[in-house]
Each structure stands twice: as structure tokens, then as C-alpha cells.
Amino acid sequence: MPDPRSDPISPRRLLVAVAAVAVLALIVVLARADDEAQADARQAVGGGEGGVALAQIGEFDSPVYVEDAPGFKKLLFVVELPGTISVLRNGKPLARPFLDISEQVSFQAEDGLFSVAFAPDYRKSRRFYVYYVNNDGDLRIDEFKRRRGSTTRANPTSQRNVLAIGHPQFSNHNGGQLQFGPDGMLWAATGDGGGGGDQFDNARNLNVLLGKLLRIDPSAKKGAYAVPNDNPYVGRDGANEVYAYGLRNPFRFSFDSATDALAIGDVGQAEVEEVDYLSPAAARGANFGWPQFEGNLAFDIARPGADPPTAPIHTYSSGSGSGNCSITGGYVVRDPQLASLFGRYVYADLCAGQIRSFIPGPTASTDDKALGLSVGSPTSFGEGRGGSIYVTSLDGPVYRLVAG
Numbered sequence: 001m002p003d004p005r006s007d008p009i010s011p012r013r014l015l016v017a018v019a020a021v022a023v024l025a026l027i028v029v030l031a032r033a034d035d036e037a038q039a040d041a042r043q044a045v046g047g048g049e050g051g052v053a054l055a056q057i058g059e060f061d062s063p064v065y066v067e068d069a070p071g072f073k074k075l076l077f078v079v080e081l082p083g084t085i086s087v088l089r090n091g092k093p094l095a096r097p098f099l100d101i102s103e104q105v106s107f108q109a110e111d112g113l114f115s116v117a118f119a120p121d122y123r124k125s126r127r128f129y130v131y132y133v134n135n136d137g138d139l140r141i142d143e144f145k146r147r148r149g150s151t152t153r154a155n156p157t158s159q160r161n162v163l164a165i166g167h168p169q170f171s172n173h174n175g176g177q178l179q180f181g182p183d184g185m186l187w188a189a190t191g192d193g194g195g196g197g198d199q200f201d202n203a204r205n206l207n208v209l210l211g212k213l214l215r216i217d218p219s220a221k222k223g224a225y226a227v228p229n230d231n232p233y234v235g236r237d238g239a240n241e242v243y244a245y246g247l248r249n250p251f252r253f254s255f256d257s258a259t260d261a262l263a264i265g266d267v268g269q270a271e272v273e274e275v276d277y278l279s280p281a282a283a284r285g286a287n288f289g290w291p292q293f294e295g296n297l298a299f300d301i302a303r304p305g306a307d308p309p310t311a312p313i314h315t316y317s318s319g320s321g322s323g324n325c326s327i328t329g330g331y332v333v334r335d336p337q338l339a340s341l342f343g344r345y346v347y348a349d350l351c352a353g354q355i356r357s358f359i360p361g362p363t364a365s366t367d368d369k370a371l372g373l374s375v376g377s378p379t380s381f382g383e384g385r386g387g388s389i390y391v392t393s394l395d396g397p398v399y400r401l402v403a404g
Helices: 013-029 035-040
Strands: 043-046 052-059 063-067 074-079 084-090 113-118 125-131 139-146 154-165 176-179 186-189 212-216 242-245 254-255 262-266 271-278 313-317 329-334 345-350 353-358 364-375 378-383 389-393 397-403
Touching: 013 074, 035 364, 043 084, 052 364, 063 113, 063 389, 074 113, 084 113, 084 139, 125 176, 139 397, 154 212, 176 254, 254 378, 262 329, 271 329, 271 345, 329 389
Parallel strands: 063 378, 113 176, 329 378
Antiparallel strands: 043 052, 052 397, 063 074, 074 084, 113 125, 125 139, 139 154, 176 186, 186 212, 212 242, 254 262, 262 271, 271 313, 329 345, 345 353, 353 364, 378 389, 389 397
16 A cells, blocks of 8 residues: 655654554454445446546455456456455456455555456466565565366465565555556566655665566566566666666556556655656666655755656645645556546545546646546556456445446
């Protein structure tokens, strides 16, 4: 989960931390509605501007991500922060989870199970990957396989660790996104290690995997994974897995399904939230500026990266009195049923709850505006079949954006 606070010892940080833990604890003890009640809840719950509405598809346990699986048109998967992945078939949530690793997942502060990514050949290989924080505080990317003969159950005994990153000091700034890119490689975004101001100087250290965009091939026949030869630091100083650096807490990133462009929502320190948007080729070796810059503001000018910083295309204030605290990055909409949003990037803020969109450009965004829709504590967006866009709420509901 992204942290809306910047300094772990500030009163603001302490108050929000206590509140966040209380909310998560409450959600855990609430009884989940049965399948019939959840099916009845799938209805339009609010119309916005430009003919867009929210349709609730179900209630879940602290949902933080939505994904579909290649080759299975009738299924949709919802990642739940405490450590489970629920599955919907034909729009109806099933009683049994697809995967339950809750005993292995640290569920406190910002820790949890964050995302799932299905291999491009998932129907044949049955391979999928999850990103979570384990009980030792490490960031983990693990591989699982779907059970043979089943479409809705994973095989828990197939678990294989692909990558583990030590994260011992703080339980915040975990990053959390996995995506298979248009190149077929597995991309992952990690936070800078937590605390305030990147005090361990991880984000610009090319030999550390924190505060980075990573790119690997998890299907390697030898070893846990392979590193693509065209990663920028192969054969140079820097970790081979690193594709880009200078990130603070990139909780969510996505690829534009029409153009392949990469969009990263990076959570700011205390003043500015940012969206970085560029082609995968331009992102190769890119320095996104942290901690020298927070968004478009100088933060610690004495700590530049090895490369000139890449400026964000969009920023907004999360300072005191703004009502904002932490960007929830989204997707460029390619759902033909959402004509008013087609080609626009949708996003939200964890505290404000308002869903917004803008037109992404190579150097700047244009026409940023609210959709007239709000979601309590929006944790993530997700993209399903046909470009359908989903948004998850920490309070339990998951919605789909539909024509109003």
C-alpha cells in the first residue's frame, strides 16, 4: 500500500498510520457477504460527468488489484491485501479463493499482498506471479501454477521464489506492481525502502534493487530467473535487473495497451504526487529524479542520480490542506464503451477518493479533470478483457467504470 505520510515520526504520519491499521483491522474482522448478496450488489452506484458511472462487481477483503488471465474470458481475479486472491466467474465471486498465502504475508502498516501477473502463455504453462511482503519484511516475487484440471484454483505446493529483496528497516515504500510488458518480460516496481527522505540513499544507488523499475525473465530454465541482455546495466556498474531508477514508492504502473507506453504513479514525500509517462525504450536507464526531486520540486539537490532526471508529465499537490495524500496510479483507457475516456489516463488519490483523468503527452499532460465519481480509499485500478477498467476500494467494494 502507498504511504500517505512522509516522515515516520511526524504527528501526521503517526495519526494516519494508526488510522490505517485500525481500518484494516476492522475490515479483517467483518464477515464477508455470501455469493448471492455479492451478486445482488453488482449495479450502477453512481453516474459521473461525460456519461461514466461506477458499477459494483462485489465486496472483498481489502482489495488492492484486479487482473484477468490470458485464455480465460469468463474469469476475473481480485487481489486482497491480507494474502488471498479471489476469483469471479461470469461476474459472480466464488466462495473459495484462487490462492491463499495469508499465513506467509505480513499484514500490517503498508505490508500485504499487492498484485498478481499471469504469464502470457498462462493457459498452457499455468504460471502466474505474486508480489507481497513476507513475515520477515522482505519483498517477494513468487511463482505459482494453476491446478491441473482446474480453472479457478491455484496449486499452493507449486510455490517457487523468483526474487527476494531485503527490506528490514521500515514497513513502508514497498512498491508492489507486477506487469508482463509488451516484450513478454516481467516488470516490477519497488519502493525506496521506507522512512522519510530515502535516508538509506537506495533510489539512486544502481546496485540496490529498491526504488527501481526491474525487468526479468522468470521463465528461465536455469536459475530463479534470467536477465534480458538489453537491460541497461548488464555488463556495466549496476544491478543487472534494474531497468530504471530514482523512484520513491511506485505502487502502481501500467502499459498502454494501444501504444505500449509506460505510465508510473509515484507517491510523493509530502508535497507533490507524480505520473511519469514514456515509451519502454525511453525508460531504459531513466532516472526519475528521487530524492533530488519530489515531482517537479527540488527535494535534496545535493543527491543527484548518475543521469539527468526524467521529468514527470503530471503532478499535483499533496501538501497540507490539499485533501490529497498519495497517488493511485491507473491506466490509459482503451475500452471502446468508454468513449469519453478513450485515450485518457485515469487515476485517483487515496485520501481524496476522487477519480480524475487527463490526456497524456510526451512531455506534459493536458485537460486534467474530475470524472464526478468518488471511491472511498481507492487503492488501485485494474484493466480487464477488452480494456475494461476497474477500481478497488480499501473499504471492500470493487467497481467497474461503465458508460452512464
